[in-house]
Amino acid sequence: MTGEQPAVVVRDVRKSYGELKAVNGVSFTVAEGEFFGILGPNGAGKTTTLEIIEGLRRPDSGEVRLLGESPWPRNVKLLPRIGVQLQASSFFEKLTAEEQLRTFGSLYGVSAGTAADMLELVGLADKANERENRLSGGQRQRLSIACALVHDPDVVFLDEPTAALDPQARRNLWDVLRAIRDRGKTIVYTTHHLDEAEVLCDRVAIMDRGEVLALDPPAVLVRGLDAPTHVTLQKGVLPVAEASALDGVEEAHEDEVSLTISTRRPAPVLSALAERGALDGLQVRTGTLEDVFLGLTGREYRA
Amino acid sequence: MTAFRTLSLAMFKGFVRDKATLFFTFLFPLMFLVIFGLVLSDGAADRTKVAVVGDGPIVSALRDSGALELEPHHDEDAAVRKVRDGDLPAAVIVRGQRLEVRFAQSDQVEAATVVGIVNGFVDKANLAATGQPPRYAFAAEKVEDAALKPIQYLTPGILSWGVAVSAVFGSALTLVSWRRKQVLRRIRLAPVSATSVLSSRLLVSAGVALVQGAIFVGIAALPLFGLTLSGQWWLAIPLLLLGTIAFFALGMLVGAFAKTEESASAAANIVVLPMAFLSGTFFPVDRAPAWLQAVSQAFPLRHMNDGMVDVLVRGKGVEALLVPASVLTGFTLVVAVLASRVFKWEE
């Protein structure tokens, strides 16, 4: 291990399908041991970017280095060191969950015991003997992730691993991903869940229309945004006019159920509300990646 | 090596868990074997059955000769009704010294056979009653001709065809479904060669071919069908394996072109069915017109079939495999090269 060498280097990568520029000059570097997220709406070019790095697609131009090597053409030396979960799950036909893992494991020379451990890790131990096509969407997703991790790779690529997962499974998967990260592995993953990326990622790249719009740690992105804090109250505890007049309030408006106050100085606003005893149904929401996305693209984020 | 073993095992499991494939691999060809085997079974081996009412010296002579199969009835009406219903071709009714034959009008040939046989026995009995030695003698003897009994050419034909079908479909459908379900891309990301993945599937096909051979030959050899194997029948095993490889390669070529499972099976059918009809699967090619025989020389199945007939039932030796083996090997090489040229990892 050189330690200094980045796990992934992407330099001005471009890929077009006919007229469509799926990836249009993307550059970034992922350090070894980093948890890197790629965010963006449908068709942003996330999968294309990821698969170019994995060596599944060939870029039209630009350079990719994966663990110091070029992934294209198929680089057999790299393959045991990377684990990939494709966006569409890919399984052998008519095999049970455990058999799938064992088969994929055998492609990397992994023992059958490891396969069983992996099932445990993703919480599928009780489904070991269930055929893949009889698993639920989320269970299949977890199996697919287990198949990507079975050979203990150094760099893990996950394409929307938390899509189709219920909140509980999502959180369990977060724990799995953090555990992998804590073992010094590098994770590059795509997601539509901005809140999740905020919690998990060291850095995120926000993509849209084949381009990277922003690239920073989530906290930096949110702070840099200078987005107002939203304070929400139950409707009727305070007239809108009175709320608008409070010190520090930029804007206040009311809908059927609640009163929302926007402010960049939440402290005086909150104490003023407390003085009036108007704290019923109080919720405070600070800026999020969603606001960042809105600010960058001028569009509401829709996953 | 363990990757190869695990993969083969995975593909074997995938194969045996697919009921439709099992049906088309084993039961479907077997149905043809059984149906054709019974329909075309040798007429002589299958004796005509007639109803008999009453008994006497002529009836016992008939029974002892085994020329006809006799179904005894007590009631004349019941016996005649069987003829009228078309269940039996004729009824023989004994009235003292007189023998009556009531036969069905519809099947003239069968009726004539029965009438002729019964008449012959009555004449013989009459002659014996006179005590005179017969003036003219008559002798009949069977000749073994080159034309094979149907089961003798059906078994090698249907075996070759069954092996070809399951090898072509096995490889074509596996390839297409793997590509569609992204398994190929996933395999491409693993440090194994495409060759080792394909050969593990080929191993399954080869195993299947051997099981097909054992089952089809085993069933055809039952007394009901009466297949008799010749001395060097085991030479069929290398031929079976060569054929599997050749048709597996053909399936790869089909799978490389086809985008969906449906189009793959349609294409495989278009390739295999005409070949089956023109290669002697259901009838010996030497009965076909000369131009058709010439055309059929172009098909690998024809040569596999010829080789099968030679070693399974004609008692020929290794030299009979020379042409089929060379043709199949050449075919495999050409088709495999083509297939690897057009092979695609993804859609």
Ligand SMILES: Nc1ncnc2c1ncn2[C@@H]1O[C@H](COP(=O)(O)OP(=O)(O)OP(=O)(O)O)[C@@H](O)[C@H]1O
């Ligand atoms: N093989 C292909 N052929 C043609 N166009 C493609 C191909 N793959 C992707 N595209 C196009 O490239 C663009 C980017 O696709 P990509 O799959 O990278 O998006 P994504 O960000 O992963 O979207 P999603 O969130 O829906 O997965 C899309 O407009 C898509 O239609």
Ligand SMILES: [Mg+2]
């Ligand atoms: Mg995608």
